[in-house]
Structures are given as C-alpha cells and as structure tokens.
Amino acid sequence: MLWRKRKKRSTATGNWTDKAAGKIAGAGIKLQTKFAETMNKRTSKLSNQKLKIALVIFCFFSGGFSIYLASHAIFANDKNQPAIEVKPIHVPKHYDKTGSEINEPDNYISDELYHEIQEYKRYMDSLGQFIRPGLQDSIKLLEQIYHSQIK
Secondary structure, eight states: OHHHHHHHHHHHTOOHHHHHHHHHHHHHHHHHHHHHHHHHHHHTTSOHHHHHHHHHHHHHHHHHHHHHHHHHHHHOSOTTSOSSOOOOOOOOTTTTOOSGGGGSTTOOOOHHHHHHHHHHHHHHHHHTOOOOHHHHHHHHHHHHHHHHHHO
C-alpha cells in the first residue's frame, strides 16, 4: 500500500511536457469519440443496403484520389524540380575570428587611414548624427592600435 502511494506521487509530479502531452492526447480522443458518436447517430437511420453503397462510394473516391496522388508523384512533368535538393550552408566570413587578431603586432594602421577615420568622425559630428555603437567601438579600437604603434 505504501509503494502504490509513492508511485502515484512520482507520476503526479512528472514533467510538464508529459502533462501537456497527456492533455493533448486526451483532447484528441475526446474529439474522435464525439465524431464517432455523431456519425453513428446520422447513419443509424440508414438501411444496410444504403450503408454498403455509401461505403463503396467512399472507397472508390478515396482509392481513386490515392492512385491519382501516387501517379502524379511518379509521372508528373515537373522534371526541372529535383526530389531532394541540397543547399549549401551559408557561413559568415569571419566566424572563427575572436577579435584578438586585431591586437597582433603585424597589424598596421597607416596615417592615411587614421586621418580618414578622424574626418569621418568630424563629418558625423557636423551632421549631428550618432555613429552606430558597433562602428564606434571599431573606430576606438583602430585609434588605440594607431596610438600604440606610434609609441
């Protein structure tokens, strides 16, 4: 008796995804049951002969549609469209760069580039516009590299 209570508690405190899946499955079963009951009510008044005719018609149309879908998939004129298409993965150009490569001693900022950066900053200030935060960080980093190579 004690073991049964523990088992019930452990299932009651299960994962929330299990609970959600149980509720979804329960709702699906309720929907199926309701559909079956309404179909039984509608067909209960029909004779056996009419039920057999309805079954044959249903099988004829559903089987015909299935054959149409299968034949269309096999014999369709869409030869230009491949059945399986493999697309290359787009990888960013500098995905494996950490940013520490900028501080390497091989990097060199020329005087021309430094003056262009200063002109750009003055131009943006004269317009009264802010420089994007990422671009501002890059400008500061380039200025630091330039000043460190002068020393």
